[in-house]
Amino acid sequence: MIRVISKNALALGAAAALCVAILSLVNQQTAPRISEQRLAAKLAILSEVLPGVDAGQALLQDCLQVTDESLLGKASAQTLYRWRQDSKLSAYIIETTAPDGYSGNIDLIVALTPDGTVLGSRVLQHKETPGLGDKIETRRSDWMLSFNQKTVSDANAAKWAVRKDGGDFDQFTGATITPRAVINAVRNAVLYVQQHPELATLPANCTDL
Incomplete structure (x- = not known):
């Protein structure tokens, strides 16, 4: 046995x-x-938020790990890329999170000029309701394009909201929580860049490309 x-x-x-x-x-x-x-996939999404730019390894290597839970949505580090044209800083591309989506976190990436003008934004990952909240995906609607060429200032701060709340952005029929969360996240990404001019000169510190 x-x-x-x-x-x-x-x-x-x-x-x-x-x-x-x-x-x-x-x-x-x-x-x-x-x-x-x-x-x-990473280079493709970077090219989407930077129209006309051929994103490559140089862009991935010039990046920072940054942390700001209040503006970037989570306590862990997010990645910020710096795009330079003719050695001049032309844009930041920052990963950020909307922690208050209807079904949880909504991860985004936002491209901005150094002064905080939005060049493009895309959703990286979400769990919002199909047919309602998923209109934040560009394959479902062009709503995410409504941030392009917008910035945040004292004069327009109240306009960074859905129309239902007196703002400039459309809400979705039957789903207001999702657009509210994304608007706040994109606005906060703008504020983060505006409040941190040192981002332009900090040494790159990314290790996982």
Whole structure:
């Protein structure tokens, strides 16, 4: 009986070791491709928020890890990229989070000029209700384009709201919480850049490109 149990244990151990070896081999073979796909996806979204710019490795390497829970939506670090044209700083592209979406966090990326004018914005990830809150996706509507060329000032601060609240932005039929959250997140990204002029000269500190 003991001998049978020992044989079964050895067989199971050998099978487990074989499975681990196979998984390790598959991971080694697929990791470079997965990395390439992630890089391509990141460059594609950066190109979307920077119209006319061919985003490349240089843009990814000139980046900062920044943290500001009150303006960027979470306690952990977010990534901010710096785009330079002819060695002159032309734009920031910052990842930010709306923590108050209807179904949780809404992760965004926003491109801005150094003075805080929005060049483009996109949603990276969300769990909003299909058919209602998902109009924040550009494949569903062009609502996200309404931020383009806008900035925040004392004169227009109240206009950064949905029309229902006296602002300039459309709300969605049956879903006001989602656009409110995104408007606040984009506005706060603008405020973050406006309040931190040192971003232009800080040394790059990203390690995971």
